[in-house]
Amino acid sequence: MRAAVLTEFGAPLAVREVPAPRAGGGEVVVDVLATCVLPYAAEVFSGERSYPLVPPVVPGLGGVGRVVAVGPDATRLRAGDLVWCDPTVRSRDDALTPDIALQGWSSRGEGGARLAEHLHDGSFAESMRVPTENVFPLPGEAAADPARWAALAVHLIPYSGLLAGGFAAGETLLVSGATGNLGSSAVAVALAMGAGRVVAPGRNRAALDLLADRFGSRVRPVRLTGDTAADGAAMSAAAGGPVDMVLDLLPPSAPSSVARTAAMTVREYGRVVLMGGVGMLGGDDLALPYPWIMRNSVTVRGQWMGPRGANVGVVRLVASGALDLAPEHVRTFGLDAVNEAIAYAAAHPGPFERTVLAPPAG
Structure with missing residues (x-):
């Protein structure tokens, strides 16, 4: 099969023939129909973000596809099923503190690196091998526009953060980083979940007006x-009243002072969920005052991706129409144009801009 391969950091991806994946126990092989190219992909492939990818590697963060083959432990998935593939892979031998890797993208710690070595390649390919528990059926209507549904890769992140913070219908949410690709998604997802109001701070006036x-x-x-x-x-x-929850999705380039200012708008007994990249490339740490957290009973937690059930929830939001993908601007590229897609994504990082790679097998 053909795939886009990162041969070394700083080099363009090379489209070449690679061995086709095969499903072992607990695995599924999927033909990839569409996969998102995130706006910061160029920073990952250049090495600027220092992600623990090990070249040569087929990158790519999940996607929409059709099942080709399943392992012996799959009881409901069938060949031909239209599915969403979640890139968040967890070790199976520790229920309390599982190691995590983002297949074809990143990992955490030594255990995550071992997972990434086993499930090395991602979705910038005609086919990919995925753990059975990471494959989720999609409704039939997704077949008409799999490129649009590939935006699940973006929407899943803030949805997971909102679940982590126990966000409830009618509450007021402040999205720190609201004008970015992920932050604008958080605004849409929170409203789909029944937010009473969403405070959307940012510097980009055009993006604020769009929201x-x-x-x-x-x-x-x-x-x-x-x-x-x-x-x-x-x-x-x-906010016009108490801010119940703050969700931070600021990028690594943002100063910690911006995240701190947003976090400290939360009410007594409120929640702050951190999912962005502040401090990843150096700079000051997030310094929240101990007395403020303690005396106001504020909950502060980090969240990297989300639980398996989040995939089912975000698919239901889209299928129900509560989260409307129709207004999003989708630009699709074929596999041979992968480097053009990466450059286009970097140049179009704004709200509801989706860059998609569509590499179906011939």
Whole structure:
């Protein structure tokens, strides 16, 4: 089969013939129909983000596909099923603290590196091998536009963060980093889950206007100035009442002061969930005051990706129409144009911009 291979950091991906994957026990082989190219993919492949990928590797973060073959322990999946493949792979031998790898993308610690060695290759290929528990059936309507449904790779992240924070219908959410690709997704997902209102701070006026135009009065845009005291006051005022939860999705380039200012808008007994990249490339750590956390009974937690059930939940949100993918702008590239796709994604990182690789086998 053909695949796009990262041969070394800093080099363009090379499209070449590689051995076709085979399913072992607990695994499924899927023909890839569509997979998202994230806006920061170029930073990963250049080595700028220092992700623990080991070249040569077929990258790619999950995708939409059709089942080709299943292992002997699959009881419901069948060849030909249309499915979503979750890239979050967990070790099976420790239920309390499983090791984690993002197949074809990243990993955590020594155990995660071992997982990544076994499930080395991702979705920038005609076919991929996936753990059985990472394959989720999609509704029939997804077959008409698998490239649009590949956006599950983006929406799954904030949905997982909202689950982690116990977000409930009617609550007020503040999305730190709301004008970015992931942050704008968080706005849409929170509203689909029944948010009373969503405070959306950011510096990009055009992106803020887009959010307001698309979602109406339940979204409260806030133009950030860089003055932390003024920005914090503006975010609190925009909420029009207590902020129940803050979800941070800021990129590594953002200063920790921005994340801190947003976090400290949360109410007493509120929750702060950290899913962004602040501090990953150096810079100051997030310094939240101990007395403020303690005396206000604030819950602060980190969340890297989400549980298996999050995949089912986000698919249901889209299938029900609560999370509408129709307004998203999707640009699709074939496998041979993978490097063009990576460059296009980097140049179009804004709200609801989706770059998709469609490498179906011939």
